[in-house]
Amino acid sequence: MAEKKIGLQTVKFKNPPSIVSTASIVGPKEGEGPLREYFDLIISDDLYDEDSWEKAESKMAREAVRMALKKIGMTPDRVDYLFEGDLLNQITSSSFVARDLKIPFFGLYGACSTMTESLSLAAMITDGGYSDYAVAATSSHFSSAERQFRFPLELGTQRPPTAQWTVTGAGAAVVGRNGEGPYITYVTTGRVMDFGIKDANNMGAAMAPAAADTIIRHFKDTGFKPQDYDLIISGDLGQVGRQLTIDMVKENGYDISQNFTDCGIEIFDSDRQDVHAGASGCGCSAVVFCGYLYSQIKKGNIKRLLIMSTGALLSPTSTQQGESIPGIAHAVAIEGRI
Amino acid sequence: MERSKEEEIKKDYLKMAEKVGPSSSFLKNCAAAFIVGGLICDVGQLVMNYFLSLGIPKDEVNSYVAAVMIFLGAFLTGIGVYDNIGKHAGAGSIVPITGFANSVVSPAMEFKREGYVFGVGAKMFVIAGPVLVYGISASIIVGLIYYFIR
Numbered sequence: 001m002a003e004k005k006i007g008l009q010t011v012k013f014k015n016p017p018s019i020v021s022t023a024s025i026v027g028p029k030e031g032e033g034p035l036r037e038y039f040d041l042i043i044s045d046d047l048y049d050e051d052s053w054e055k056a057e058s059k060m061a062r063e064a065v066r067m068a069l070k071k072i073g074m075t076p077d078r079v080d081y082l083f084e085g086d087l088l089n090q091i092t093s094s095s096f097v098a099r100d101l102k103i104p105f106f107g108l109y110g111a112c113s114t115m116t117e118s119l120s121l122a123a124m125i126t127d128g129g130y131s132d133y134a135v136a137a138t139s140s141h142f143s144s145a146e147r148q149f150r151f152p153l154e155l156g157t158q159r160p161p162t163a164q165w166t167v168t169g170a171g172a173a174v175v176g177r178n179g180e181g182p183y184i185t186y187v188t189t190g191r192v193m194d195f196g197i198k199d200a201n202n203m204g205a206a207m208a209p210a211a212a213d214t215i216i217r218h219f220k221d222t223g224f225k226p227q228d229y230d231l232i233i234s235g236d237l238g239q240v241g242r243q244l245t246i247d248m249v250k251e252n253g254y255d256i257s258q259n260f261t262d263c264g265i266e267i268f269d270s271d272r273q274d275v276h277a278g279a280s281g282c283g284c285s286a287v288v289f290c291g292y293l294y295s296q297i298k299k300g301n302i303k304r305l306l307i308m309s310t311g312a313l314l315s316p317t318s319t320q321q322g323e324s325i326p327g328i329a330h331a332v333a334i335e336g337r338i
Numbered sequence: 339m340e341r342s343k344e345e346e347i348k349k350d351y352l353k354m355a356e357k358v359g360p361s362s363s364f365l366k367n368c369a370a371a372f373i374v375g376g377l378i379c380d381v382g383q384l385v386m387n388y389f390l391s392l393g394i395p396k397d398e399v400n401s402y403v404a405a406v407m408i409f410l411g412a413f414l415t416g417i418g419v420y421d422n423i424g425k426h427a428g429a430g431s432i433v434p435i436t437g438f439a440n441s442v443v444s445p446a447m448e449f450k451r452e453g454y455v456f457g458v459g460a461k462m463f464v465i466a467g468p469v470l471v472y473g474i475s476a477s478i479i480v481g482l483i484y485y486f487i488r
Contacts, residue, residue: 052451147448154415154444155465156424156431158367161360195351205355240359247354277360 004127007221009214010188016338017126018179019119020133021074022290023067025060027142027168030287033268038291039169040067046143046168053143057086058093060170061139062100064290068135068172076101079174080131083118085109086139086282087166088148093139103135112236113190113311114138115171115286116330122175123184123332132177139170140281149200149316162202164238164264165275171286173294182297182305186333188218192313194326200319203312204241204264204277207327211237211310212248214329218306219254222333226256230302233293234329235285235309236264238278263288263309285309297336305334371430374423378434382407404435411439416447441465 006012024039031042041063048056061084069076082101084094085108098105110117118136125131143153145166151157175184193213197206211234219225226232237245242262249256263285264278289307296302308331314323386403394402411434414420420440424431431437445464449457463470 151465152444152448154418154421154440154447156415156421156427156437156440156444158425158428160362195355196348197352197355202355202359205359208355209351240355243358244355247358 007217009191009217010186010221011120011124012186012222013123013127013184015127015177016183016185016335017123018176019173019182019184019294019334020176020179021068021072021174022172022294023064023071024171024287024291025064025067025169026283026287026291029142029165029273030167030169030267033273035267035288035292038295039287040064040291046141053141053147054088054092057088057139057141057144057168057170058096060141060168061086061093061137061172062097064139064170064172065097065101065135065137068137068174068290072174074133074174076103079103079133079135081106081122081125081134082137083108083121083134084137085114085118087111087145093141093144094137097137110309110328110330111311111313112140112280112282112284113309113328113330114282115235115289116307116309116332117311119173119175119184119332120187120189120330122173123187126175126177134175135172136175137170137172138282138286140166140168140283140286142166142168142281145281159276160201161276162199162204162238162240163276164203164236164278164280165268166281167236167264167267167279167284167287169281169283169287171283171290173290181338182294182334182336183338184332185335185338186218186222186331188214188221188331188333190214190217190308190329190331192326192328194324196324198319198322198324200314200325202240203236203280203314203325203327204238205244206312206314206325207237207310207329208241208244208248210327211241211245211308211329212252214308214331215245215249215256215306216252216254218331218333226254226259229259229304229306229333231293232256232260232306233266233285233288233308234260234262234264235307235311236278236280237262237310238264238276238280239270240277241310266292282309297334300336303336307332307334367428370426371428373430374427375430375433378407378431378436381410382434407435408439411436412443415440415443420444438466438469441469
């Protein structure tokens, strides 16, 4: 029996790793949102002095990692592992970061669940004694995602009200063996769930079953209750997915309606910023966590946080071939003090 | 047994998702499409009247008007205005010929970075292509039917 595993899908760390530093970079639109003061850098042009959006995305990801390391006076050569992924084909944004920084690299694809996927793995490898410092990072860019998954930017199409807006942003977190917190205490790895949603403009509904499954599993495995957390926050379920998740979790006897929200709802002002059901993208939970939430835990405003990035595991090809959209969600419990 | 229970859950969920998800405002969208689409046609008519007043023959004027409207659609796409019209107007700005120009120019602009052959050249008709294929096919079929029943 694995000694650090509890229940069916959860890991409880013996020596909880510390998140010693984070950094976040966002695009201009995110920089006009309600969380703007918590981001380290707001770029004024979404090309970020590059000549393509893909290059801009990779640069944001690279600079976020550099910035997070710089805050604690570290250089990339002292990092043992980089766990990183993004939305683009063959995760090039991430591998180009690894090419530049020369950190031993595990490339991940978990769609928008990558922030907690990378944090989970960084925490496990650290607690396992294989690493002193591991970096978990991810990025997304509205324009590079639009052209890969949807339509050219200048095409005059109408977005349905369930559609979500991909965040332009990158976040990086440095996970250390020793540190003064915030600590990663539990990780619940999600299962892929698919309840048959086929509409790529309704990803919140496609991911909600996975989100609900992971939350329920986390409570069952750990014995915690919703009120044990100051905040439970999902990655990019949006308004539609959030409501569906609350309903499904409630059917299983847990009421999370009081302390559950979604990074995709918090990052934009839905009345003012015309983003329909909310934000999405790897960068969404990455910048909300590495920017806003991390500072709130540091300040003690949030003592116990359950963050759960959510991913829609579709591709343009799978959608065209009529496949439904599978979802995934990984939960990471973070505590200010232990 | 197991399978059918899973199907049941999925069916219930689709119903539940439909209930929670906001739906598009049908009336508002129709009105916006009608007004903007109508305005685009008004512009076309103005252009047509102007050309007719110059004494251009009636059977040639249609091509003149189409050329001007395609230019306008392409121009507004180029300066980043057409997608903002489309956001509100929907079909009202997709159906007229300006929308067709938009569907060709927007991918051409977007894929310039992948080069002029594999970018612009290959992707230019990625949206308009199906319209051309089925538009031309349909016109041939209708033409053949007309030929035989005439």
